[in-house]
Amino acid sequence: MTKQLINYGKYYKRRCKYSLNFKKILIFILLGYLILKTYIGLLHYENGLRPSKTRLKTVLNPNLISELNSDWLNEDLKFDLEKNDLETDNFDNADAMINLEVDLILNNSETRNDLQKVDLQNDDLQNDDLQNDDLDDILTDDLKYDLENDIVTNIENDLKVDPSEIKKTKTFENPDHRINRKYCGSNECKFLFAYCVMEQETRANLHFLTFTQIALKLNRIIVLTNVGDSRIRTCKPFSFDFYYNIEFLRKRFPNLKFITQNDFRLWTKERFQKPNTDHTLISIGPPFTTEILNFSSSYRKNYYKNYCLNKFDLNFDEKTIFKTINVKKSVNMDDIRNFVIKNSQTDVEVLLYGHNLRFSLFDQSSKMEYAPHLLIAAKEVSKSLHPYIAIHWRMETGNNEMMPGCATKLVKRIKALKYKYGIKNTYFATDYPLLGERSQSSTFRNITAFHYKAMGIIKSSPILFKNWTSINIIKYLKNVNALKKFGEKFEQELGKELTGPGIQGIFDKLILLHSDYFIGGPAGCCRTTSSFTNYITNGRKILKEKNKKIKNIYTQW
Known part of the structure; x- marks a missing residue:
């Protein structure tokens, strides 16, 4: 009968969601049963339920086995010492079994403690209302149900959870945590x-x-x-x-x-x-x-x-x-x-x-390295030009009226260098708009007649001044397989990029860096020091130690 009570308690615990005081209520029911045993026995009989033979084995303290003697048992009640099992073949003796079980439980403190520790889990969870199909709807990805051991485990912290408590809590993971882990590798971004x-x-x-x-x-x-x-x-x-x-x-x-x-x-x-x-x-x-x-x-x-x-x-x-x-x-x-x-x-x-700073908060020993596809393309351009003289002329910061005189002086200096070193090719990097009307610098907007005249002197000279447009840099870029990842839209955007400041400025730096001879404008013709020039001169100092073909670091014309 005790097992029936426990089974009923287990049933109502799941259905009615009792609190943690459930076990205390169970003890109260057992005590009350001494008065209501006749009514409960009839109720069990009408429902076709028999007292469990095995429940006594689970709640009975083994130390009480020796106390079971013939004075306690009638002729229809049998106790199997080896199996620790009390049973009867006559259902009319149900009351006797109940009396014995209750007496044994209530008259021994150890057995009462054992009863408080009784595992109320169902021995056959598949037949209960909390089956695997239900669990699949309840459990989150972080919870795993072990059917054999009737245990729910939190995978992340190995926390074991009572399955009967799952429907009470129904804890769900914050969906944003999963998104954060996808992009940041943790629950927090x-x-x-x-x-x-x-x-x-x-x-x-x-x-x-x-x-x-x-x-x-x-x-x-x-x-x-x-x-x-x-x-x-x-x-x-x-x-x-x-x-x-x-x-x-x-x-x-x-x-x-x-x-x-x-x-x-x-x-x-x-x-x-x-x-x-x-x-x-x-x-x-x-x-x-x-x-x-x-x-x-x-x-x-x-x-x-x-x-x-x-x-x-x-x-x-x-x-x-x-x-x-x-x-x-x-x-x-x-x-x-x-x-x-x-x-x-x-x-x-x-x-x-x-x-809106114009200085760096941290000491920068080196700049960010340029993308491999740009380095490869620039290397191919430099290889096709060697040996060559490289010129950098940023007109924006110069004296406008001096521009034509600066151009004449530049042509004269290049002739002398070509004769001295036997160098044929020249590469000319400038912020003057070489393609269309757009300057190669987003800040160079005041282009005057003096600038146009200076460029006319350079173009009309016998020296062939090559630049990023004349050598078709885009051809070298397209030869780099790495650019395919940028997709079809890249082709359209690249055309716009090459008509103004941007990637051509990076190419200019890289090609000037690897030149055999590098010269820049004097005071008045341009700004003599800049981050652009410093990048090239610092790099050439390192290259010159390894490459004896480099004639100088930096010289003004």
Whole structure:
């Protein structure tokens, strides 16, 4: 009879979802049964239920076996000592069995303790209402049901769960965690997105390295912003690896994670709860100060549109913080760096980063390495030109009226060098618009008659000045199989890229770098020092130690 009570209790526990006090209630029922045994016996008889022979074996303390003697048992009750089993062939003796079981249980403290430890699991779970088919609908991917052992296990932390409790709890994994793991490798994603890097490619190259180091300090994944037209900005058409070698960044920053702008966009699209954001701008101002900016909804909307941030499903609302961190170039850059890092701490998932700096916060021993397909194509161009003299003339920063005289002086100097070294080819890199009316520099807009006259002198000279247009650089690019990954749209965008500043500026640098002789303009004709020139001269110092064919590092005409 005890087993019936327990089975009933087990049944009602699942159906009615009893609390943890269920076992106490079971003890109360057993005690009450001493008074109601006749009624319960009749009820069991009407339902065709027999007292269990095996239940006594599970609840009876083995120490009580010796106490079972003939004084306790009548002729129809049999106790099998070997099997530890009490049974009867006469159902009329059910009451006697019940009396014996209850007496044994209640008159022994050890047995009462055993009863409290009774496992209420069903011995045949397949026949219960909580079967495998039901479990499949209840369990999440993190839970696994072991039918043989009747155990539910949490795979991630090996936590064992009582199956009878599953329908009570019905715990589900946050679907965004699965999306985060897909893109970030963990349940939590935190990004730094430098959506608009100031200045043209040579300087932007250094600025982006600053952002990677900030991301590393903040323990955030950095978004590899798109590129194009000599810029690193969200609105540009090419992925980051069109200009730069991502593997170089991974080796230089092994503890930093990277994500492409397109993958970052997909992450925002797939998220159910859209990522929250803060906006930080590093600006030139009173050093070691910050300011929270308040913008109207219309201003925010236009701002996001102008910088193409509306491409991403980010949570932009009135709660989005716009903070300005003011710095100034100083001898003690460590203090400035620490101030920026401290004031960039935030719990938001996406930290949007902007700046208007013209200097780097971190010491940059080297720039980002260019993409392999650009290096290969530039190497092929240089190989076809060797030996050659390379000229760099940035007209934008020169004295306009001096332009024709500078051109005449340049032609004279090239003639002398060709005669001295026996070099036939020359390569001419300039910001003057060689193709159409668009300058090769996005900031060179004031092209005067003096500039046109200077270029006329160069073109009319007997010296053949080759440049990126005359040698058809696009032909070398198409020969690189790596470019196929950019797809059909790449062909259309590449044509636009080659008509202005951008990839041709990178080619110019690489071809000037590997020239046999390199010259630049004197004061008045152009700016004598620049990041562009420094990149070439620093590289040539290294190359000259290994390549004896290089005649000089840098000379002005």
